[in-house]
Structure formats: structure tokens, C-alpha cells
Amino acid sequence: MIKVENLTKVFVHKPIFEKFHIEFNAPKVCLEAPNGLGKSTLFSIISGIDRAYSGTIYYEGEQLKTPQEKVALASDNIAFPVFLTAKQLLSMTLQSWQCPFPEQLIELLGFSPFLDTTFSALSSGNQKKLQLINALMRQTPYVILDEPSAALDHQSTQHLIDYIHDYQGQILISCHEPAPFFEVGFVPQPLFAS
Numbered sequence: 001m002i003k004v005e006n007l008t009k010v011f012v013h014k015p016i017f018e019k020f021h022i023e024f025n026a027p028k029v030c031l032e033a034p035n036g037l038g039k040s041t042l043f044s045i046i047s048g049i050d051r052a053y054s055g056t057i058y059y060e061g062e063q064l065k066t067p068q069e070k071v072a073l074a075s076d077n078i079a080f081p082v083f084l085t086a087k088q089l090l091s092m093t094l095q096s097w098q099c100p101f102p103e104q105l106i107e108l109l110g111f112s113p114f115l116d117t118t119f120s121a122l123s124s125g126n127q128k129k130l131q132l133i134n135a136l137m138r139q140t141p142y143v144i145l146d147e148p149s150a151a152l153d154h155q156s157t158q159h160l161i162d163y164i165h166d167y168q169g170q171i172l173i174s175c176h177e178p179a180p181f182f183e184v185g186f187v188p189q190p191l192f193a194s
């Protein structure tokens with residue numbers, strides 16, 4: 001479970017979080033807030049991508065020097081090299097994190113025909129699928145999926161939900177159309193308590 005204490009994050013002169021606290025205790029959480037309030041920013045901080053903040057993040061009560069080892073993030077905030085093919089990108093991930101090639105996940109999301117396509121030539125839905133495969137293949141104890149169903153077709157969304165239903169680890173998502181995720185046990189949690 002993840003706990004954020006005393007988080008302050010400022011972009012240039014704009015404070016996004018000031019002495020902010022939040023705790024994620026459910027195994028499957030849908031973080032809720034209107035556009036632009038800081039969901040993606042918080043996800044980047046929790047996953048170790050953004051280190052420019054003050055405050056403390058606890059993972060099962062421990063602070064981590066390299067959170068990215070235990071937290072996988074799928075987000076538009078992560079830029080993939082646009083000239084590499086999907087297969088080359090996934091190969092980099094499996095070499096870096098020593099995980100198996102995610103054949104089942106690729107099959108499930110109908111991504112096989114696009115493995116030899118460069119990132120820049122993928123449709124937005126297929127770029128989203130690649131982000132999701134790239135995060136879920138690592139089988140980390142924590143997975144964060146920022147807007148996982150944005151740009152996905154209905155069938156792919158359902159396949160994704162079936163896959164993460166049985167995921168062994170905590171999953172945080174943000175989603176502006178969360179109903180299908182609630183059906184498999186995701187609980188809504190507001191970013192800011194009212």
C-alpha cells in the first residue's frame with residue numbers, strides 16, 4: 001500500500017500540491033479528480049519518474065531509493081523514442097528489467113500485427129496499448145495506469161480489465177469513464193478529500 005506524506009510540488013511558480021497527504025489502501029484504486037488537478041503529476045512522483053518534489057512516499061511502510069524498480073507506470077508523460085519499433089521498445093524493457101516477453105498480453109490486446117511498427121507510426125489506441133503492455137509486462141508489486149482506457153476500443157478495454165482483474169499487486173488508475181473498472185473491484189478515491 002502507498003502513502004504520500006507532506007508532498008509539495010511546484011511547476012515554475014504554480015503549486016500543484018502543498019503539504020499534501022494521501023494513502024492508497026485498496027488493492028485496486030481509481031483516483032478521481034477533474035482535469036488538471038494533478039493526478040498524472042502524482043503518478044509520476046509515486047513511480048519515481050519525477051524527483052523534483054519535497055515530501056515522503058512510503059511503499060508498504062518503506063521509503064524506496066529507486067521506486068521505478070517496484071512501480072511500473074503507463075502514462076502519456078513517459079516519452080518513447082519515436083523511431084524505434086514496438087518490438088524494439090519492449091525488448092529494451094525486458095533487458096532492463098529482466099522480465100519475459102509479454103506474448104499473452106500482446107495477443108490479448110490484439111497488438112501482434114503492430115510489433116514491427118515504429119512508435120511514431122502507431123495509432124493513438126495502439127500507442128496506448130504499447131504503454132500498457134510495457135508497464136504490465138514487468139509484473140511489479142505496484143502498477144499505475146494513467147487513463148488506461150483512453151483511445152482503446154471497447155473490446156480491448158474489456159480484455160485489459162479481464163487481465164488486470166487477477167493482477168497480483170496494487171493497481172492505481174485514473175479514468176474519466178471508470179464504470180467498467182468498478183465492476184471488477186476498483187474503488188473510487190478522490191485526489192482531494194472534500
Ligand SMILES: Nc1ncnc2c1ncn2[C@@H]1O[C@H](COP(=O)(O)OP(=O)(O)OP(=O)(O)O)[C@@H](O)[C@H]1O
Binds near residue numbers: 016034036037038041
Ligand atoms: N511539465 C509541466 N510544466 C508546467 N506545468 C505542468 C507540467 N505538467 C503538468 N503541469 C500542470 O500541472 C497541473 C496538473 O496536471 P496533471 O497532468 O497532473 O493533471 P491531471 O489531473 O492528470 O489532468 P487530466 O485529468 O487532464 O489528465 C496542470 O495545471 C498542468 O497544466
